[in-house]
Amino acid sequence: MLQDALGRRFYYLRLSITDVCNFRCEYCLPDGYQGRPEDAFLSLPEIQQTLTAFAALGTEKVRLTGGEPSLRRDLPQIIEMAASTPGIRQVALTTNGYKLPKNVDRWQQAGLTQLNVSIDSLDRQQFHDITGHDRLDEVLAGVERAVALGINTKVNALLMRGLDDQLPSFLDWLKHTPVTLRFIEVMQTGDQQVFFRQHHRSGQGLKDELLDHGWQPVLRARDAGPAEEFWHPDYAGRIGLIMPYSPDFCDSCNRLRVSSTGRLHLCLFTEQGLDLRPWMQADVDPQQLQQRLVALVQHKAPSHLLHQGDSGATSNLSIIGG
Template structure:
């Protein structure tokens, strides 16, 4: 097994396969988008496969595919087939905005994809348009209903934003009345391509708001290394959780690392990166050298997101788009 210098077991990789996205969500990137990386600067699928095979031999058993929007990258289904064939990868999860996912649901089910996190910040067509700057609400909802017909576990990720989608909190919770879904309310972060999160609602404020609507909510046990604190409304089929992505209350049990689209290792969402597995791969390094590089990196991992952000310094504040990191 792979452990960091704080004794935390690392068994989960979030792999961003592209920085490109067809939406322009307010909390992720500016309206005119970001400067995308050149194709040659991205990891190839072959390089990603090699990394994941090496990492799996070190104890990585859970893989989340992210972007950008992963389904905009050509060849994604063939890549997922290869990931599902790695013996020691026990779970594959995907985070998607749902705009290109509907036609792949049956294939994903056949690949035994464990869960899909659907980024959906509003159930109101106009608010969806205002947040994403794209008119794709119907398409995303079609994907949602197609997923409900499958055996894939469905989660909805909603970033909570003052003045934009607070009125969606109750409708989102009502989705859990009859559907076995998990709605997760996420604290807004400054990874929006410009920095700052003036509309930030902390976890406590979100929970207090929910309790005003549903005073008798029940606390559920949180899975090991869970990023969310989880609850259920009595009598409802599904559940909901709150992810303290900005107040960072879950760092002490963090079991995950990230690989960005260009192959940079991020041992914490808030760190500045620096170790390029792309360059190491392309230098001709052996599998053993790559494995040892990851082991050494785990020996100097930040204690938490605050320490990682502080180490960036004033000259490099958190401001990059989440699409360049991997959502």
């Protein structure tokens, strides 16, 4: 079992397979993607070696992230590879939804069990302003298809000043749509410090409002993500809150991250990443990668330092998938 010096156990791996993204979200890549060539990203054998090692150390859930993971043509193969790895019970994908309607059936057949889709607004013009794409209708159609296929579907939306009028439309949508809508506080990154200061809004006020209106907490599973989730008897969907600036946010951390270039990130907002790639090669004994992981995880810090204005080496969220 992967366990750090504080006794936190890690059942959940977030594996980035590319840092390329085709959206230009104002809070992440407002000028579009400007990065490394495609051949720098993990190969299929390297991904398999990584999945095998983490699963042998107790990982039960793998989330494939980017950038935008659907930009890799071999994504169905990667999903199938994760789903067929002994010990992995859940295979999740985070996507901007651009390719969702045409591909979600294929992904589900490959073994996808959970889907997270980024939708920051249900207003078509506002969606376009945020992402640089007029694709809201297609993304919503993809979400509807995913739900019909029985995929556990969540929608991610940034909680930020300037979008305060969005809650009523999202609540109307959740009345009849069985997804979990997760509001995520804007997080400071190296490239977006001004945006953070202008738009950050604490989720505590929304949490209090939900509790005052009859929403009730959901018990958190051990391989669940960081969201506090709430349900209401009058709604088909749920609401989640991700509040990284709350004082106890890191206490229940259960996840590790591997970048698309093979670096282990013990926290989203700390070091440059710890190189694993030499141990990912097919001619290396898989136990060597396991031993390196066990040793490195002992250096995981008790908490990030976001509350001190320190976002570590994270320049933008596309480089590791949030």
